[in-house]
Amino acid sequence: MQISFRLDELVAMVSPVEVRGAYAGTIGRIAALDDAEVGSLSFLGNSKYRSSVATSRASVILVPTDYVGEPGPDQCHLVVAQPSVALALVCARIEHSLWPRPTPGVHPSAVVAPDATISSSATVGPLCVIESGAHVGDRSHLQAQVFVGRNARVGGDCWLAPSSYVATECELGDRVRVHAGTVIGSDGFGYEFVDGQHAKVPQVGTVVVEADVEIGANCTIDRARFNRTVIGQGTKLDNQVQIGHNVVVGRHCILCGMVGVSGSTTIGDYAVIGGQAGLAGHLTVGKGAKIGGQAAVTSDIDPGIFVNGSPALPYQLERRLLVLNRRLPDLFKKVESLAAQIDELKKASDL
Structure with missing residues (x-):
């Protein structure tokens, strides 16, 4: 990845509240x-990496407004409200140069049904298949x-990456990104046990992905x-997320x-769900709730609370139980010791 930015270009991109020090190179x-x-x-x-700033050899460092250190010789600190967000602005400029918008049109190898609607400003790449009645929007x-x-x-x-699949009757809103x-x-997982076998229940509904959603790879x-x-609008799914039938994500x-x-x-x-968490069916997770990684959610979650563990419990309670669980071996030893002392006292009293 080749990039080249002058300090004044970086300043224009991130709009720092203060510039400390100077750097003349690129x-x-x-x-x-x-x-x-x-x-x-x-x-x-x-x-946690605050101490690394003073020893870093970086020529330009994005630092938060509460950072009080001074830059070294030929080094510049750009003071911004959110350094990670500022870096994202720089990366957006890089991304645009690495993946410029392609020329609109339909590749000759694509298979497009005669009654499909493809915007004249859209791009349909090699070996795509667009079936009857489908629509691809502007740009x-x-x-x-x-x-x-x-x-x-x-x-x-x-933006739909290679080998992504949008099935019959499904709908993507504007500015949706779908990774490879x-x-x-895909059909919902629905069966009824009839006459000794699992009979498939037809899945005749659809999927609606609202605007500004990003869906990771292999979801x-x-x-x-x-x-x-x-x-729902603006929701982000990481890689390998599984969403079952009739689920509604806010x-x-x-x-x-x-x-x-x-x-x-x-x-x-605004709910946040950590990696590898599993949610049972027919539940309600409240607005703004947080679910820890690998949690097993088997009951409804109230709005705004943080749960963790398997089964999922309020975070502070789950942490307390975890600490107590680690103390169980010592507790059992104490109980066994006390039981032995009681037996000895009983024997002594019988004499």
Whole structure:
């Protein structure tokens, strides 16, 4: 990755509240504080690395407003409210240069149904399949081997990575990003036990992904048994997330890697779910709730609380129980010792 930024260009990008020190050269790479060399841009995004700022060789460092240290010789500190956000602004400029918007049009190898609607400003890449009645909106970019099923809709300014799949009747809002290998609209997992065998229940609903959602690689979002499975506006799904049929995920939620949500569960707005957490079906997770990594959620979660553990419990209670659980071996030893002393006292009293 080749980059080259002058200090004045970085200042224009991040709008610091203060510039401390000076650097006359160019920035050619981004690096962690301890890994940085002259010509690097770094940042203090986590207070645990605060001591590394003073020893870092980075030429420009993004620091928060409460950082009081001074830069070294030929080094500059750009004081910003949120260093990680400021770095993201720089990376957005780099991303734009690395992946410029492609020329609109449909690749000759793509298979597009005659009655599909493709915006003249959209890009459909090699070996894509766009089925009958499907729609691809303005400025959307479908990379190689994307499948858009019958009557599915892809909104404007969407980006679909290679081998992503949008099944029949499913709908993506504007500015949705879907990473490689993700399947939107696979059948919900529904069976009834009839005459000694598992009979498939038809899954005739759809999936609606609202605007500004980003879905990581190899996620699976099941279509509803009926009605809709919904991913709310602004929600972000990490890689390998599984969403069951008829699940409703609210707005601006975060679901980390390998989260599994069983069917007909509702997750409120602004909820955060840690990696590998599992949610049983037909539950309600309240607005703003937080669920720790690997938690097993088997009952409703109230709004705004933090739960952890298996089964999931309020965080402070779960931590207390964990501490007590570690003390159980000593406790059993004490109980055994006390039981032995009682036996000795009983024997003595019988004499």
